[in-house]
């Protein structure tokens with residue numbers, strides 16, 4: 507479903523991604539872990555082309571972008587439609603209600619009929635447990651509720667792949683569970699997901715694979731149980747010791 | 751007479767009032783003038799001051815939005831043009847700008863109707879000042895809002911129109927209201943290009959009866975009423991837009 511080949515990203519002098527290769531099969535969940543500054547966020551942002559990679563080839567659901575060549579704005583736009591992104595700090599539209607946040611993409615981007623989009627948005631919000639909050643503005647919602655709206659907003663575009671960048675790290679501890687539950691439900695339903703998170707519980711329960719990044723490269727990839735109980739690389743061991 | 755000498759300003763007012771009190775004929779005359787000049791003044795406001803303000807503000811605002819967008823694009827030439835425009839307008843007096851448009855342009859064969867000249871002058875002025883306000887408001891919206899828009903597949907212009915500008919509008923409403931209220935007052939400068947807006951009406955009336963204090967004060971009160979009404983309107987609009995607080 508996702509294929510990343512030889513992905514590099516450089517900011518000015520700083521090379522942040524130094525040749526990432528990754529394949530994610532349809533319906534699989536990959537959790538990305540790694541120390542601060544290792545390039546996790548940059549990797550996700552390259553996958554939905556919020557950052558333009560310096561070089562490398564990205565393929566999602568059969569659509570390919572080769573960044574060694576010129577890529578047109580149009581091909582980036584259509585490629586981006588394959589992904590949904592959930593941000594650490596939600597980035598909900600504050601001037602729109604929960605329902606309007608979710609309806610915005612289907613109506614404006616896909617040109618869906620309003621009534622249909624509304625119905626779908628309502629169902630999505632019910633699914634993430636916010637059926638009674640659809641008319642609230644984001645300022646009235648808790649962090650956990652905001653993030654669930656964020657997930658519903660991304661899902662409304664029916665992406666092939668969902669990308670999560672530390673979706674729970676801005677949340678009070680008691681609100682983390684409700685967001686992780688929604689993510690686990692998605693995983694169970696067969697959504698292909700790339701998740702940057704420090705929630706090892708989630709990695710154990712929901713991930714098919716855990717990928718440890720450091721210094722812009724993939725150091726180690728393995729099944730969650732394997733990597734947690736029996737890390738092969740010294741750097742992975744040190745990192746896991748630090749956070750667990 | 752002693753209290754009059756105590757404070758010269760107080761003294762002048764007292765003198766004026768005692769004049770009126772002493773002379774009942776004069777009192778009656780002043781009341782008559784106040785009454786008869788009210789309608790011409792209001793008419794000046796209704797047929798020129800207010801339309802000039804509204805039309806100039808609408809054009810000015812459109813120009814301001816375009817200028818603000820030109821300044822935040824990556825197209826160098828647009829940036830430069832916008833910068834020079836803003837700098838030139840902000841760096842020269844409005845009065846001089848109006849003179850150039852109305853009295854200067856005929857020298858190169860461009861003769862404009864007074865009202866059109868005034869609309870052009872005020873629109874250019876609002877466009878320059880308000881563009882700075884709007885630019886700052888657009889830049890104050892977090893980068894995350896752009897990214898959230900892009901992440902659900904929106905294009906640059908869709909994000910701009912649906913996500914950024916509505917939020918920037920809320921941010922810039924108070925400063926833009928101030929611009930609008932200033933414009934109401936600035937239109938009195940249109941008197942110099944022969945538009946019989948409210949202030950020129952006042953000048954015409956006083957040229958006949960020499961009651962400067964009375965008639966100019968009356969005009970001032972009308973400006974004040976209009977601006978107070980606009981302030982109330984501003985508060986109402988801000989409240990409406992505050993349904994969400996960021």
Ligand SMILES: Nc1ncnc2c1ncn2[C@@H]1O[C@H](COP(=O)(O)OP(=O)(O)OP(=O)(O)O)[C@@H](O)[C@H]1O
Nearest residue numbers: 517518520522540541542543544545546547548549
């Ligand atoms: N737009 C940018 N311009 C310049 N440098 C950047 C930019 N974005 C990220 N970086 C740099 O790239 C490196 C990797 O950043 P990134 O945000 O991908 O790390 P991360 O693994 O997500 O870290 P964290 O766990 O702290 O979120 C950092 O050194 C960061 O300073």
Ligand SMILES: [Mg+2]
Nearest residue numbers: 546547548672
């Ligand atoms: Mg990060």
